[in-house]
Amino acid sequence: MHFPSVLVEKAVKELSKLPSIGTKSALRLVLHILKQDVYYAESLAEAIQEVRKNIKYCQKCHSISDHNICSICTNQARDKSLICVVEETKDVLAIENTNQYFGQYHVLGGVISPIEGISIADLKIQSLLTRVKEDEVKEIILALSSTMEGDTTSFYLSKKLKEIGVQVTSIARGVPVGGEIEYADEITLARSILNRTEF
Numbered sequence: 569m570h571f572p573s574v575l576v577e578k579a580v581k582e583l584s585k586l587p588s589i590g591t592k593s594a595l596r597l598v599l600h601i602l603k604q605d606v607y608y609a610e611s612l613a614e615a616i617q618e619v620r621k622n623i624k625y626c627q628k629c630h631s632i633s634d635h636n637i638c639s640i641c642t643n644q645a646r647d648k649s650l651i652c653v654v655e656e657t658k659d660v661l662a663i664e665n666t667n668q669y670f671g672q673y674h675v676l677g678g679v680i681s682p683i684e685g686i687s688i689a690d691l692k693i694q695s696l697l698t699r700v701k702e703d704e705v706k707e708i709i710l711a712l713s714s715t716m717e718g719d720t721t722s723f724y725l726s727k728k729l730k731e732i733g734v735q736v737t738s739i740a741r742g743v744p745v746g747g748e749i750e751y752a753d754e755i756t757l758a759r760s761i762l763n764r765t766e767f
Contacts, residue, residue, distance in 0.1 A: 569595075576602075628699070630675040630692045631657045640664075640672060647671040649706040652761075653696065653725065655679055655713060659749045663711065666758035671709070674699065679712060679721040688724065696725075700734050707735045709764055713748050726767045738767040 569591055571577035576598055583594035601609050625631070626638035633639070640646060640660075650671030654660055660673050676691045699705065708729050712718035726736045740763035749757070 629673045630677060630695070631660050631673060645670070649704055650709065651696075651699065651705055651707075652709040652711050654711050654749065655718070656750075659711065662750055662752065662754075662757060663761065666754050666761060668758040668761050676712075676721070679715075679717040680724060681717045691721075693725065693728070697728060697732065700729065700732055705734055707737060709761070710736065710738045710767055711749060711761070715746060722767065736767045737764040739764050 571580065576595075579598045579601075580591060580594040583589055583597055584591050586594075589597070601612070622634075624633050624636060626633045626641055627636050628641045629638060631638050631640070647670055651674050652663065652669060652671055653674045653676060654663070655676055655678055657675055660675065663669050663673075674692065674696045676693065676696070678686050678691055680686060680688060680691070696708075700708065708725075710722045710725060712722050722738060729736045739760040752760070
């Protein structure tokens with residue numbers, strides 16, 4: 569693609585590195601920014617820099633947070649005996665949008681995937697096992713994607729958790745096999761949480 573400006577080309581190149589943003593979409597975004605006043609661009613750049621520099625990860629559940637412990641983990645109204653295990657923070661956001669789950673979360677940071685070089689040691693599994701042992705956790709809900717990697721991770725976790733003696737359930741398969749939790753609609757996701765089954 570030919571660009572009328574080296575500056576525009578550089579901006580398009582950087583934006584097209586974002587997920588699901590191709591060159592044409594990146595160009596549309598750059599042209600939109602150029603139509604706004606300078607304050608808009610400065611504010612956008614400042615927000616991106618601030619979130620990258622100052623975001624924290626909850627020391628308990630590993631979700632993103634403004635503080636060392638996130639607002640879900642500190643919320644006394646949440647059921648601390650129930651932990652929903654997910655791959656990433658985006659899955660926490662998807663489940664929270666259903667308004668059907670009132671326990672806590674644990675973000676693994678991915679799933680076991682030898683092809684991508686992600687091993688058990690790369691995930692937040694040990695901290696989950698420690699939480700279960702130290703806190704009065706009665707049930708773990710495995711809400712991992714219905715992929716081969718997600719199922720492998722669920723199998724490994726269920727084996728480790730059952731050794732501790734905690735009940736392990738899995739969200740119902742209302743989420744399609746091969747599907748990502750992030751893209752499931754809220755009704756399907758809510759039914760999956762409510763109709764979870766023994767793993």
